[in-house]
Amino acid sequence: MSALTDPSEYWADLTRPEQGVLVFVVGFAALLLVGLLTGNLAPTYFLYLVGLAGMYSLLSFGLNSQWGFTGLINFSVAAFFGVGAYGAALVSADTSPIAGGFNPVVGLVVALGVAGVLAILIGVPTLRLRADYLAIASLGLAEVVRLVVLNERQWTNGSAGVRGIPSFFEGWPLLETFPSAMANLELALPGTQLVLGAAFWRGLLNVALVAAFVGVTYLVLKRVHRSPWGRVLRTIRSDEDLARALGKNTYSFKMQSFVLGSLIMALAGVFYAHLNLFVSPGDLDPVTTFYVWVAVILGGSGSNRGALFGGFVIVAIREGTRFLNEFDWIPVDVAPLRLLLIGVLIVALMRFRPEGILPPQRELIWPDAVDEAPSRPKSAVREVKGGGDDE
Amino acid sequence: MVLAEHLANGLIFSSIIVLGSIGLSLVYSIADFANFAHGDTMTVGAYSAFVAFGLVGGLGGSVLGLPFGFFVALLVGIAVAAVVAVVTEKVVYEPLDIDSIGLLITSIGVAFIYRALIQMRFGADFTRFGIQPLRPIEWLIPYGIRITKHDVAIVVSAAVLVGGLHLLLQHSDLGRKMRAMADNPDLARVSGIRTDRIKLWTWLIGAGLAGAGGVFLGLYNQLSPRMGFNLLLIIFAAVILGGIGSVYGAMLGGFLIGMINQLTPVLSELGALLPLVPDEFGIPVGIEYANAIAFVIMVAVLLVRPNGIAGEAT
Numbered sequence: 205m206s207a208l209t210d211p212s213e214y215w216a217d218l219t220r221p222e223q224g225v226l227v228f229v230v231g232f233a234a235l236l237l238v239g240l241l242t243g244n245l246a247p248t249y250f251l252y253l254v255g256l257a258g259m260y261s262l263l264s265f266g267l268n269s270q271w272g273f274t275g276l277i278n279f280s281v282a283a284f285f286g287v288g289a290y291g292a293a294l295v296s297a298d299t300s301p302i303a304g305g306f307n308p309v310v311g312l313v314v315a316l317g318v319a320g321v322l323a324i325l326i327g328v329p330t331l332r333l334r335a336d337y338l339a340i341a342s343l344g345l346a347e348v349v350r351l352v353v354l355n356e357r358q359w360t361n362g363s364a365g366v367r368g369i370p371s372f373f374e375g376w377p378l379l380e381t382f383p384s385a386m387a388n389l390e391l392a393l394p395g396t397q398l399v400l401g402a403a404f405w406r407g408l409l410n411v412a413l414v415a416a417f418v419g420v421t422y423l424v425l426k427r428v429h430r431s432p433w434g435r436v437l438r439t440i441r442s443d444e445d446l447a448r449a450l451g452k453n454t455y456s457f458k459m460q461s462f463v464l465g466s467l468i469m470a471l472a473g474v475f476y477a478h479l480n481l482f483v484s485p486g487d488l489d490p491v492t493t494f495y496v497w498v499a500v501i502l503g504g505s506g507s508n509r510g511a512l513f514g515g516f517v518i519v520a521i522r523e524g525t526r527f528l529n530e531f532d533w534i535p536v537d538v539a540p541l542r543l544l545l546i547g548v549l550i551v552a553l554m555r556f557r558p559e560g561i562l563p564p565q566r567e568l569i570w571p572d573a574v575d576e577a578p579s580r581p582k583s584a585v586r587e588v589k590g591g592g593d594d595e
Numbered sequence: 596m597v598l599a600e601h602l603a604n605g606l607i608f609s610s611i612i613v614l615g616s617i618g619l620s621l622v623y624s625i626a627d628f629a630n631f632a633h634g635d636t637m638t639v640g641a642y643s644a645f646v647a648f649g650l651v652g653g654l655g656g657s658v659l660g661l662p663f664g665f666f667v668a669l670l671v672g673i674a675v676a677a678v679v680a681v682v683t684e685k686v687v688y689e690p691l692d693i694d695s696i697g698l699l700i701t702s703i704g705v706a707f708i709y710r711a712l713i714q715m716r717f718g719a720d721f722t723r724f725g726i727q728p729l730r731p732i733e734w735l736i737p738y739g740i741r742i743t744k745h746d747v748a749i750v751v752s753a754a755v756l757v758g759g760l761h762l763l764l765q766h767s768d769l770g771r772k773m774r775a776m777a778d779n780p781d782l783a784r785v786s787g788i789r790t791d792r793i794k795l796w797t798w799l800i801g802a803g804l805a806g807a808g809g810v811f812l813g814l815y816n817q818l819s820p821r822m823g824f825n826l827l828l829i830i831f832a833a834v835i836l837g838g839i840g841s842v843y844g845a846m847l848g849g850f851l852i853g854m855i856n857q858l859t860p861v862l863s864e865l866g867a868l869l870p871l872v873p874d875e876f877g878i879p880v881g882i883e884y885a886n887a888i889a890f891v892i893m894v895a896v897l898l899v900r901p902n903g904i905a906g907e908a909t
Contacts, residue, residue, distance in 0.1 A: 277696065329898050335696055336629045337897050340831050344890030347828060355883045494703055501700065537715065540820075544711035550704025551687055558693050 221561050225513060232520070251407030253523055255479045258414030259472045261515030263492075264499040265421050265508060266468030271497075272506035272564075273429060274461040275441035277339040280326060280346035281496045284319050284466045286488035288473020290353060290360060291315025292369070293483045299368040301361050307375045312474050319470030322349070323463045331458045343490065350488040365484030371406060372413055372478035382409060410479050417475060418512070421468055425508050428464075429564075437461055438506075491543075495522070498546055501553055504560025513562060521545055599739050601858050607746045607815060609853025610753035614808030615826065616833040616849040617760065617842055618801030624777040624840030625797040626688070628698035633805055634827030635709035636676050638820060640806020641813040642713050644672030648724055659751070660729045660744035668724075669752070669810050676806025677799045679709075684798045706824065714820040721817040749811045756807055757846060760800070764842060769796060777840050829856065829886060832893035838903025847904065852889050859885040 218226065239245035263281060270276040294300045295311035330341045353360050360366070373379040383405035428434050439447040440454050447454050477483050499518045503510025525542040553560070619633045648668035656663060683705055688698060731741040764770035776783040776793050784790045812822055829852060837848025862878040880888065896903060 277699075329894060333897055334901070336699055337835075337901065339696075339699060340629060340828075340835070341894045341897055344828050344832070344893050348887045348890050351884060351887045355881065494707070497700065497703070537718070539719065540711040540714035542711075543707050543714070547704040547707030547711060550707070551701055554693060554697050554701040554704070555687075555691060558697055 219565070225562060229513070229516075248401075248403045248407050251404065251411050252479070253519060255407070255410045255414050255475070256523070257516045257519040258411070258418050259475050259479065259515075260496065260499060260518050261418050261512045262414070262421060262472035262475065263469055263496045264503065264511035264515045264518075265418075265425055266465040266472065267496050267500045268465075268503075268506065268508060268511040269425055269428075269468065270462055270465035271500060272504075272511070273434060273437040273441065274458055275335070275444075276331070276458060276462055276465075277335050277342070278462070278465070279339050279343035279490070279493055279497075280349070281469055281493040282488050282490055283326075283346035283349040284323065284469035285473040285476070285492060286349065286353060286483075286485075287319045287322055288315045288470030289477040289483045289487055290366070290473075291318045291470070292474040292477040293366040294360070296374075296477075297366050297369040299361075300366060301357075302359060304368075308370060308372045308478060309375075311477075312471075315474045316467055316470050319466050319473075320463055323466035324459070327459050327462045331455060331462060343493075346488070346490065346493065350485060350490075353488060354485040360485075363485055365482055365486075367482050369477050369481045369483070371409070371481075372475075373409055379409060410475075413478075414475055417471055421471070422508055422512065429508065433457075433460075441506075494550075495546065498550055498553075501558075501560055502549065504563040507560065507562050507564040510560055510562035510564070514560075521549075597739060598861060600741060601861055602854070603740045603742050603746075605854035605857035607742065607749055608857050609850045610750045611808050611812050611815060612826075612830060612833050612853040612856075613757060613846050613849035614753055614804045614811065615830040616837065616845040616852075617757070618803075618805040618808075619830055620834045620837065620839060620842060620845035621773075621777070621797050621801040623834065625773070625780070625794055626684075626698075627780075628695040628702065629831070631699065631702040631827065632683070632706040632709060633702075633801075634823035634825070634830065635706040635713075636680055636802050636805045636823065637809030637812065637826065638713055638818075638823035639679050639709055639809070640672040640676035640802075641809035641818050641822065642717060643675035643806070644668040644810040645717075645722065645724060645813065645818055647671035648726075652725075659748040661726065661748050665724070665726065665814075669807060672810040673803040673806045676809065677803035680798045680802030680805075681795055684795065710820050710824060717818075717820065719820055721819045723817050724814060726814070745814055749815060752807070753811065756804060760804070760842070763800075769793070773797060828893075829889050832889040834903075835893050836896050836903055841903065844903050852892070855892070856885045856889055859888060 215223065236245065236250065240247060240250055263285060266284070267278065267281055270278045292308065292311035292315045294302050294304065295306045295314045296308045297304045326342065326345050330338050330345070333341055354363060356362070371380075371383075373382070383402040386402070386405040429437075436447060436452050436457050439450070439452070440457060444454050447457075476487070495518050499514030500511055501514075502517060503512070503514030522542065525538050525545065528538050528541065615633065615637055618636075619630060622628075622630045622633065645668075648664060651664040651667050652662075658666070687701065687705055691698065691701060693701075726745075729743040729745055731743055732747075735742065762770075764774060772783065772788045772793050773796065775786070775788060776790055776797075780790060783793075809823060812826065816822070830849070833848040833852040834845050835848070836852060837844030837846070859880060860882050862880050
């Protein structure tokens with residue numbers, strides 16, 4: 205039942221929200237394509253946006269594996285993101301105040317290691333706390349991390365930030381010279397002679413990198429979510445006492461989920477450092493945390509597809525509002541408008557659809573279980589769902 | 596001598612924190628969620644007073660270096676913050692059918708809406724009330740204390756407000772009902788207390804005090820759209836230290852957190868001030884970590900004594 209072999213049946217098998225999201229995604233992609241072809245959207249900027257969207261998706265995956273799977277209210281997303289970004293930057297940048305100039309892969313490993321240690325340090329005290337206390341405590345500790353990054357100038361360069369971060373592929377055999385080699389290539393499209401600069405190819409490499417990160421993370425999380433381990437996490441989310449009564453060490457499971465999510469957030473930070481080539485303490489601002497929260501809740505808590513979708517929507521809001529600056533008839537500054545939009549979105553979601561747009565449904569069921577089930581269940585669920593499309 | 600100055604500053608800062616933490620604690624216990632919009636309610640109060648002060652200006656004479664118009668503006672700030680909070684409760688929180696975690700997340704959205712609207716109207720930059728800054732009070736300078744009459748006004752006004760709340764809670768019908776509801780909402784309800792109405796009063800009082808805190812914060816420092824949000828975590832620290840739901844705990848917690856915050860510079864020269872401790876002893880923490888200390892205390896309290904110093908131990 206693939207989308208390619210039998211599109212109509214694939215369409216009919218989707219739920220209402222899935223159809224809506226599909227239409228939205230296709231429409232949005234078409235809009236971007238039009239922008240790209242008419243020259244309103246520079247290709248390099250487009251690739252940057254895609255990279256940013258991939259980064260937000262990674263952050264959402266990380267938060268989803270904490271909040272969506274296990275129900276941990278982690279408000280320190282920005283701290284782990286920042287630690288990942290700073291870890292990568294300080295190890296690989298040549299202006300690093302500590303020991304720069306290493307291969308970015310070393311930076312990746314170091315950043316993930318530091319983030320893992322930090323996750324354990326934050327997790328040990330806070331994961332025993334009640335849900336709302338965890339929210340406050342994690343936000344407080346994230347602020348502590350931000351203050352340390354801002355003030356320990358001898359390690360982090362303080363508010364000046366770290367510059368001179370190399371691209372992720374520096375030091376790789378073939379890919380290092382790929383952008384500059386491709387820059388001379390002339391593409392003969394019908395009608396026009398197109399030369400794409402080195403920046404474009406560098407952007408393309410970044411998109412490939414983030415696509416790899418997102419793809420691997422998505423597959424791992426999808427598998428993990430359905431596994432016995434994921435089932436325990438889901439049990440903890442809905443009823444921690446029940447999980448404990450079943451003999452599970454819930455604290456240990458919560459810690460594993462917390463560390464897993466934090467590593468994914470740090471991965472997003474590493475990518476950001478090599479995408480932006482500059483990191484500053486401003487990247488640890490708590491507002492990033494709340495952007496990611498909106499992405500996860502919008503997508504549907506617990507749903508990896510939803511987190512992916514939410515990540516893209518957040519970038520659409522964050523960067524899309526920049527275009528509004530060009531319209532003179534909007535009397536207000538755009539920065540608060542973005543904040544207002546995010547705020548209204550949170551309130552509207554909690555009011556009308558607290559479970560999000562794509563709540564996890566069938567993605568939690570093993571495919572085998574569906575195949576072995578009778579195609580026409582007694583309760584006629586399928587008829588109802590199939591009939592719903594004829595409205 | 597240095598200590599006296601820090602203590603005086605601590606007292607002023609504590610007054611502001613106490614005003615914020617009482618409201619947060621009240622709402623936390625009676626509406627039963629951590630209200631992340633509380634800091635921005637303070638901002639709402641501060642900017643309303645800013646507008647009101649611009650309108651009435653230097654009305655009449657002056658008290659403690661502040662024109663009467665400022666006190667009118669203060670009342671306006673309190674009223675607007677209270678009304679905004681009640682309207683938010685009616686429009687946003689009440690129709691929601693979710694648990695306290697959902698309310699917490701919603702309150703973040705509400706905080707963003709407040710801040711965005713203020714930023715749209717007034718811009719992101721710092722502003723000040725149009726009041727001439729005063730010189731420190733002359734006769735206190737020899738003691739090493741450099742505070743202005745405005746600072747005295749902040750402390751006195753906060754004390755009046757807190758004292759008024761104390762009288763309200765202890766000696767009025769409403770206060771008794773509020774205490775009953777904070778203690779046990781179900782029991783209060785079956786005893787015939789109209790809990791919905793008490794909840795609205797709680798929002799009104801809590802947000803009004805927060806608005807006053809915001810006005811004083813604006814007078815003490817400056818006004819900016821982020822002023823309340825930046826203070827929010829400190830206020831949470833105060834509430835948790837005092838014990839959630841306890842108004843007197845919130846006062847005590849606010850006082851302690853405000854003091855510790857302003858006494859941070861003393862920590863590195865602790866040995867010179869304390870008897871029985873070698874002079875070289877000190878905790879080497881810079882003033883830039885003043886907030887971080889409050890957050891660490893908050894986490895420690897949550898771990899060791901989640902009910903706070905004034906709450907009942909479990």
